[in-house]
Amino acid sequence: MEQPESIFSGDRRQFIKKVLKGTIGGSLLLVLPAGAGNLEVPEQITGIRNRPWELSEQNFAFIVDITRCIGCGSCCVADKREFNVPDGHYRTWVERYLKDFDDAVYVDSPKGGLDGYQKPRTDIKKKIRDTFFVPKLCNMCQEPSCVQVCPVGATYRSPDGFVLVDSDRCVGCAYCIQACPYSARFLHPVTRTAEKCTWCYHRVRRGLLPACVSVCPTGARKFGDLNDPESEVTQILKGPGVITVLKKEMGNWPALYYKGLRREVV
Amino acid sequence: MRDVIEGGDLQSTYNSHVKRIVVGLIVFVVLGFAGKKLLAPKSFGVYGHYRADAIEEAAAVDIRHGTNASCLSCHAFEAKIHLSGQHRTISCEFCHGTYADHAKDGKKIGTLPVKQNEEINTLCLRCHNRAIQARPEEVIKTIIMPAHLEDQKVKTTHFCNQCHHVHAPLRYINRAKRIVGIQETG
Numbered sequence: 001m002e003q004p005e006s007i008f009s010g011d012r013r014q015f016i017k018k019v020l021k022g023t024i025g026g027s028l029l030l031v032l033p034a035g036a037g038n039l040e041v042p043e044q045i046t047g048i049r050n051r052p053w054e055l056s057e058q059n060f061a062f063i064v065d066i067t068r069c070i071g072c073g074s075c076c077v078a079d080k081r082e083f084n085v086p087d088g089h090y091r092t093w094v095e096r097y098l099k100d101f102d103d104a105v106y107v108d109s110p111k112g113g114l115d116g117y118q119k120p121r122t123d124i125k126k127k128i129r130d131t132f133f134v135p136k137l138c139n140m141c142q143e144p145s146c147v148q149v150c151p152v153g154a155t156y157r158s159p160d161g162f163v164l165v166d167s168d169r170c171v172g173c174a175y176c177i178q179a180c181p182y183s184a185r186f187l188h189p190v191t192r193t194a195e196k197c198t199w200c201y202h203r204v205r206r207g208l209l210p211a212c213v214s215v216c217p218t219g220a221r222k223f224g225d226l227n228d229p230e231s232e233v234t235q236i237l238k239g240p241g242v243i244t245v246l247k248k249e250m251g252n253w254p255a256l257y258y259k260g261l262r263r264e265v266v
Numbered sequence: 267m268r269d270v271i272e273g274g275d276l277q278s279t280y281n282s283h284v285k286r287i288v289v290g291l292i293v294f295v296v297l298g299f300a301g302k303k304l305l306a307p308k309s310f311g312v313y314g315h316y317r318a319d320a321i322e323e324a325a326a327v328d329i330r331h332g333t334n335a336s337c338l339s340c341h342a343f344e345a346k347i348h349l350s351g352q353h354r355t356i357s358c359e360f361c362h363g364t365y366a367d368h369a370k371d372g373k374k375i376g377t378l379p380v381k382q383n384e385e386i387n388t389l390c391l392r393c394h395n396r397a398i399q400a401r402p403e404e405v406i407k408t409i410i411m412p413a414h415l416e417d418q419k420v421k422t423t424h425f426c427n428q429c430h431h432v433h434a435p436l437r438y439i440n441r442a443k444r445i446v447g448i449q450e451t452g
Contacts, residue, residue, distance in 0.1 A: 041336045055313070055321070070401045072393040074360045081364050082330045096400055116392035120399065131400040156316035158324075166320035169307070202327035211331045215357035217393070218405050 041208065045225060048207035058160035059226040060255065061233045062199060062210075063243075064135050067260040069220040071096060071133035073116040075212035080114060082200065082211040089186040090114075091197040092137040092212055097265065100126035105264045134265050135221065137212070138163065138184045138197035139246060139254035146176035146185065146196075155194065161255060162201050167193040181250045199223065332365030334358050340369075344433060351434020361389060361432075381432075383425055387411075390426040 043049050071094055079085060079092045094113030098106040098121060106124055110117070117133075144163045146155050154169035155176050170193035177185045177194060185196040200210035204223075208214065213221045224233035236259065237243060244261045245254045258265070312318035337358040338345035348354055359365060363378040381389055393401075396408035415422045420429070431437040 041333050044333060053325075067402060068405050070393055070406050071398065074357060077360060078331055078357070081359075096398075098400075117398045117400075118388070118391060118395065120397045128399065133400050153310070153314075153316040156314060156320070158321045159313055160321075162324075164320065164324045166317050166323075168320070168323075169317060198324065201324050203329055203331075205325040206329065208329065208333065214331060214333055215360050217353075217356045217360075219355070 043207035044209040044214065045204065045207050045223075047225070047228065048205070053160070053205060055159040057227070060140075060161060060199070060204070061224065061226050061237065062137070062140065062213075062256045063222040063233050063236055063259055064137075064256065065220045065222065065236075065259040066132055066134060066262075068218045069094070069133040069135055070218055071113060071117045072217065073113040074215045074217060075135060075221060076112055076114045078211040078215040079197070083195075085195075086189050089188070089195075091184075091195070092135065095134045095136060096121075097130075097132050097134060097262070098124060098128050099130040099262070099264060100124070101129050102126070103264075130262070132262070134258075134261070135212075136182065136184070137256065138199065139182050139252065139256040140199060142253035142255065143251060145179040145181060145250075145252060146194075149175040149179040151175065162199060162204075163196075164198055164201060165194050165196060167191060167195075170194050181247050181252060182254075328366070330364045330366040331357075331359050336365055347431065347437065348433040351431070351437055353433055353435060386425050386427045386432065390430075 073094060075092055076090065076094060079090075083091060085091055090112040092112075093109055094117075095107055095109045096113075096117060100106075104126070106121065108121065113133075113135075140161060140163050142157075142161075144155075144157055147157050147163060150156075151173065152169050152171055154166045154171070155163065156166065157163045172187060172192040172194065174187055174194065177187060180196075185194050187193070188195045200208075200212075203210055203214075209223050210221075213223045222233050222236065224231035226234055226237070228234060237257065241259045242261065243257050243259055245257055246261075247266065307317050307319075309318040310316070313321075334348075334357060338348065344358075348358070361381055362368075367376050368378050369375060391411065393406055394408050395401075396410050401408055412422050415424055418429070426432075429438065
């Protein structure tokens with residue numbers, strides 16, 4: 001008489017293995033904290049997640065503190081990783097300024113500061129008076145030149161103050177790249193569309209700081225809500241420090257401020 | 267005189283040219299509107315001369331960097347050391363790589379590299395090299411590399427992490443001082 005096929009009639013060793021695996025696995029699931037769903041990251045900019053995003057009521061500012069920048073290039077690395085920025089192009093970069101006693105200015109930025117500044121400049125024979133780092137990124141102008149020249153409406157200033165690029169519309173004519181007074185834009189070599197720093201719009205909308213601000217070890221980069229009177233950026237802008245914008249005479253009205261900037265910086 | 271009188275009397279009833287212009291204009295307007303309706307992308311012009319949907323698309327881009335809090339919520343052992351030292355403001359992801367390359371939906375999807383040997387020295391000197399004069403001394407402690415090792419009376423082949431814990435640089439040094447201090451006083 002044919003016995004019906006049963007799981008018990010198979011290899012006994014296999015069966016015991018399966019039972020043991022099931023038992024251990026099951027008990028481990030109970031013991032280990034199950035990281036179910038998305039990991040809850042604490043909000044870095046307070047008051048973004050618990051209310052709807054009103055486009056017309058936002059007012060953000062970015063402050064770069066020159067007196068605290070050590071030129072480590074963390075921001076450049078984070079930026080490249082966050083957006084998979086192609087080699088040789090930079091959404092943000094760090095420049096090194098040197099000034100001699102005749103007020104001649106020497107600027108360099110090897111690989112945009114991506115590898116940090118490992119070596120001092122040896123090509124300058126003059127005695128150096130002042131030296132500092134200047135991180136650069138999109139200035140998020142209130143009157144952006146890039147938006148004005150875009151022929152297809154691909155780059156725009158959103159009502160919340162962020163100047164963004166719609167890569168679906170962009171035809172890659174590069175007018176905006178020429179128009180930007182801060183050279184913040186580049187043409188992506190693969191997609192052939194214009195790209196630039198967005199102040200990590202996708203992170204801000206989720207209540208997180210821009211990647212470069214988040215990784216800055218010395219607090220040289222600050223980002224925050226100007227509507228919040230308690231925010232760090234409001235306090236800095238109210239405070240006595242020397243606060244300037246780049247190329248004020250261009251009339252672009254940047255929302256990117258520099259603290260402790262020397263007038264030689266362009 | 268004759269011309270004026272004739273001009274007043276003879277009102278032309280021939281107006282097909284007017285019809286042609288009017289029909290032409292209507293066709294132009296209708297085609298124009300239809301073309302704009304068909305060719306302009308949806309949501310174009312809601313806030314201005316751009317696609318309003320592009321704003322939400324820009325907001326929906328995936329995040330690649332978490333925060334230190336997201337890393338340390340799982341790595342409790344590292345968290346205790348990292349948050350106790352001077353290096354607590356350094357981002358985990360700067361040295362190790364992005365959160366997106368490591369975890370997804372609470373599960374590990376890849377192993378992040380740990381820097382070793384020469385890489386450690388290069389990494390440390392990105393910030394702590396005094397040869398780069400632009401670094402403000404009140405923000406960061408800097409050293410000149412072979413000189414520092416000679417001053418501390420160790421071999422010049424030493425890597426930084428042989429004395430300094432990379433997460434809390436003065437951890438071992440303070441501990442050693444404490445032990446030596448106890449011996450000295452006791």
